[in-house]
Structures are given as C-alpha cells and as structure tokens.
Amino acid sequence: MATETSDDRIPVTLLTGFLGSGKTTLLNNLIRDPDAGRIAVVMNEFGDVGLDHDLIEEATEETVLMQSGCICCSIRSDLVETMRALLDRRKGGDLAFDRVVIETTGIADPGPILHTLVVDQQIAPSFRMDGVVTLADAAVGPRTLDAQFEAVHQIATADLVVVTKTDLVTPDEVERFEARIEGLNATARRIHAEHGRVPPGALFGLSALRPSVTSGDISDWLGTEPSKPDPLAGLSGFARQSSKPASLPFGQAGHHAHHDHRISSAAIEVEDPIPAGIFDFWLDTLIAIKGPDILRIKGILHVEGLELPFVFHGVQHIFDTPVHVRSWSGTDTTSRVVVIARDTDAKGLQKSLEILRTRPKEDGSDADGMMVHTTGMSF
Template identity: 65%
Template sequence: MVMTEQDKRIPVTLLTGFLGAGKTTLLNNLIRDPNAGRIAVIMNEFGDISLDHDLIEEATEETVLLQSGCLCCTILGDLANTFEGLIAKRDAGQVHFDRVVIETSGIADPAPIVHTLTTDYQIAQAFRLDGVVTLVDAATGIGTLNQQFEAVQQVAMADTLILSKVDLTDGFDLSRLEKRLEGLNATAPRVRADHGRVPVGTLFGLSALREGVAAPEVDRWLGLSQEIAQPDPLAGVSGFATTAKPPAALAFSPSAPATHDHRIISASIAVTDPIAANVFDFWLDSLIALKGQNILRMKGILHVEGLQYPFVFHGVQHIFDAPVPLKSWSGADTTSRVVVIARDMDAADLKASLDMLLMKPKAEAAPPELPGGMMVDTLDLPF
C-alpha cells in the first residue's frame, strides 16, 4: 500500500508466548493501566481465558466490554473477519479504540497473523503491525525451549521479550535462560515483568516502520542501541529492568547450539556506502526465491544510490510491509544495516547471501534484461 505523510492507521501489537507464559495476566494488568489508552483485545482462545471478572461490564457473543473503556473480541471464523468487524463497529461509532492487541494461541506460529496484517487490503488500510511481543516463562523456559520448537520460533520473531515468573527462578537458571534468548534473538530487548506488570512503553512503539521515526528508534529496532549509547527508558522504575547486552555484531554470528536452537540462525551486515538499487533487488529476490519460507524476520535500514532519504523495511518469509522513507533523517551516515533471522538454513549460505550487498555494478554496457527486470550480469558476482 502507499504510505502517506501522516500514517493514521491503528497500531497492532502481537502478543505471543508458549502455554502458561502469562499472557492473560499481562493483559489483565495492561487493561487496568490508565496509560495504555483504549485497547481492542483480540483473543483466539477465548473460551479458555479468564479475564478478571471485575473488569467486565457486559458481554455479547462476539465482544466483552470492559470497565476501562477497552473491549475484548473473540476470533469468529478467521482473523480477517474479526478485523473487518472492528472496522465496521468503529466506523459506525459503536466502539472506540486507540490500538489493538492480539493474543495468540500458546502454540501458534505468529507468521500467518503478520501475513494477514500485511496482505489483506482492507486490514492494511486501517491497521499496521506495531511489534511482536513474546512472553517467556523464566521458571520453565529452558525446558520449553528444549522440547517445543514453536516456543523457539516465537522467541526468534520477537521485537521484545518479556520474562515472566522471574521471582520463581534462581539466579543461575535465569542467567542460563537469558544467554539462550540472546543466542536466539540478539536484537530483541529483554524486560523482566513484575507479576505480569510492565511499563506500557516497553510494549508499544516497537516498529520503526512509521512516519517520523527517529534515528535512535531505528537503532533500537535493529539491536544497535548498545553500540550507540541510549538512556535506559526503565531507569529508576522500581521492579522493572531491561537486560544489558553486548554491542550487536555487524557480522555473521550464528546462535549458540542447543536442542532446537541450531535450527535458528541470525546474521547481520553493515554496508557503509549507498547500495545500488539493482544489487539490493537481486539479493532480495534471490533470497526469497530460494529460502523465503525459512525467513522468520528480516529488517533493516537501506541507503540506496540516487535516493535522498534512506528507508526502513521489514518482512516475514516472502511477505514484506511497504517500505517507509525516513524523510526526517539527517546526518552524513550512509550505512545500510540488514538483520536476518532464519530457520533450517545453512549458516554459510546466509552469510554468502548477505555478502551480495557488498557487490558493485559494472560500468560496462547493460546486458539483456531478465524476467522481472533483473539485470544479473551487471553484478560483479563472486562465482
């Protein structure tokens, strides 16, 4: 879809985490928080979920009205129908909300929901993905990650990781878990919840795919905030803490092997000079064609030759959000940065793929154009 100067679409937060991680406890606290605004909560396991009874004003077959001014919807049929129902009720003035939080099933793969938000025209006109938040049960996290690959994927796809039940975990086991999470997803900050409570600011505004995003926010989104020192937004907040991380490496770095972890690899690259448009197109088309189903997350900031502004992009598998130009960008830094998290992909293949972004087009005459507008022979390929 075409992005406008003022993106007025409603932000959507995807809340995931394995069974028993504490998603509903977090939601109950979030709905009570006056700083959260009016939220439409979408649940796909409504019959098994117990919102606190004192929060509920009235209930219908489709919707629970909450005393906070929020509402909770069941998923009847598919997610697209639920979104369309929300849009219709909002346009008719029946409900009002500032954002949407989707709680997934404990064993759900987040990717299909991201696809729906991106590819359904009606939904994409009214809503945008604001971020993926994954809860991890600190008490059982190591065992769950060992036994359930779905939990590993949920961690790998997260923009932010919330550690629940930290009070039930000793320091040694918690340290082991955090090291494990770092290996699976080094770009996601980790926040320790206090009995299901976290500051609202740790859950919202996670994506850099929005108009007017500032450079430090892009750095945090790409996991570079430790490299470029940023103040801790939770400093001085009693009971909460983000976990410090070493500087994010701008080179290939596979995750530490573990029971399922060897199936997840991550790599990143920094390219200091602007990238030729056809180099980037060739790299992206090739990676998606060969390994698209294995790409859990891809995100980056790109400086393209001949363009005045850089842009940020984000994709899951072969589906990509509309890139957002950063028209407020200032400064002489033209470094492009790309982060890829994939499953069941050879580490050397992923590194070789990213190295394509370092190629320079030849200055000779243009070769014949291939289907799709790709001019492969203009690239100085290393093979």
C-alpha cells in the same frame, strides 16, 4: 493507506508466548491499567486460557469502557472478519479504541497473522503491525524450548521478549535463559515482567516502519547502539552489539541439543550506499531459495541516488511497504540488514549478505565478473 508523511492506520500488537508463559496475567494487568489507553483485545477462540473468569464476568462493554477504555472480544470467525467488525463498530461509534492487541494461542505461529495484516486488502488499509511481543517463562522456558520448536519460533520472530516468572528461579538461571534468548534473537529487546506488570509503553511503538521513526528508534529495532539514552534500561538489562561492526554473525546456538540450532541469524553493515540492483538481486534470490524459512528480514537501507534511507521489514516472502526516514540527518550512509531464518546454514546466510558489499563495474559485472541481474539468479 499510509502516506509519506503520516500513517493513520490503527496499530496492532501481536502477543504470543507458549502455554503458561503468562499472557493472561499480562493482559489482565494491561486492561486494568488506565495508562494503557483504549485497547481492543482480540483473543483466539482456540486458546487454552482466556481472561480470568471474574474479569470476564465484569467486562461488559460499558463497564470496561468506563473504567479502563478497553474492549475485549473473542474471534468468532476468522481474523479478517473480526478486524473488519471491530473497524465497523469503531466507525459507527459503538466502540472506541486506539490500538489492537491480538493474543495468539500458545502454540501459534505468528507468521500467518503477520501476513494477513500486510496483504489482505480488506484490513491492510486500516491496520498496521506495531510489533510482536513474546512472553518467555524463566521457570519452565528452557525445557519448553527443548521440547517445542514453536516456542523457539515465537522468540525468533519477536520485537520484544518479556521474561516472566523470574522470581521463581535464581539470578544465574535467569541470566542463562536470557543468554539463550539472545542466541535465538539478538535484535529483540528484553524486559522483565513483575507478576505480569510491565509499563504499557514498553509494549507499543516497536516497529520502525512509521513515518515519525527516528534514528534512535531504528537502532533499538535493529539492536544496535542507540543515539539517545534507553528509557527502559533499568528494566531490560539488554546487552547491545557494537554500533560499528564490520559483520555480525549471531544466533548460532548450536550448543543446545534440541531446536535452537534450527534458527540461524546474520547481520551486516555497509558504510557506502548500496546500488539498487545489488539489493534487488540479493533479496530476490534469497526469497526464491529460502522464502518459506525466512522468519524475519529487517533493516535500514541507503540506496545510491536516494537522498533519504528507508526501513524495510519482511516475513518469509511478504514485505511491509518500506518507509522513508524523513527525520534522517547528517552524513551517515551506513545500511544495516538483519536476517533470521530457520533450517538455514548460518555461514551460507552470512555469505549471501556479503553480496550487499558488491560494487558493480562499469560493464555491469561485479568484481568477480558475475553479471548482476535483479531476478533469475541463485547462489
């Protein structure tokens, strides 16, 4: 497993997006790009599309390994067996790859795959989630979001949204579509693909849960103002929030008549270190009440009594192992927490986050006299 100073697990990128959004085109370009490195691509056998037929005919293991260092395989059983088989062949010297890209079907929920990678002890010690990349079609995407909640869900869970087919619509239509995406997930970075081409580095290193993470990486991950220039600024056009808001309710896209209103988001910043009991109380009660509907929880947390902050991430009730930010320096002790949920009242979600501002009295109660416990409470 990962240690405090290193993480040798193989990074995994989850590539999702609704039917026809351009996943196959992006994968074809990624596989042919020598700068992408050695990638194992796992494709769901229930998908409606795969790699282009001519590429499949060319892509014997020997040919692909010599030309671009990529290995393509299809899921023949379940995900765990596929990942174990890849790992066994890598250890045996039959295959050489440095990361894995899993392409889901167009209607897939990313949640179960994320859960499997985190909790299954057959593969969790060897693989780590590197990020969720969602493709969004600018031409038909608005209608897809209206008709299919799965497409809304895919955007809400993304670390990166790749907007495709922008050449088929007007700049105003692209702008409105991106505004809608931001309403669903304001923390996800956005870039445009040109005929399926994106810089390979834009797809990788999205998660902040790694020992080498920097404060700038965390700012990118949480959608706050970075402390260093954005290397993708020319591609993304991403509009970030202010770096020092008192409270950030967002993602309330109620003006759309279909599915957008089912996604609510809230964020908070707390300048002083948070007592561990307060954070445990908030997290335990939120998961107990809304666990199945929590799409993403992520943040950086400064805890009273700890010298270094840590970053954390969860989907529903499943959480990755928190990672201490060993590169942290300076006196900034601001915690930042983001929650994205479905079928959840946005005001209630924001109110729950305000618990993190609670300062317990010496008798163990908060300012309103409520006893603070780590379990068994609700709000």
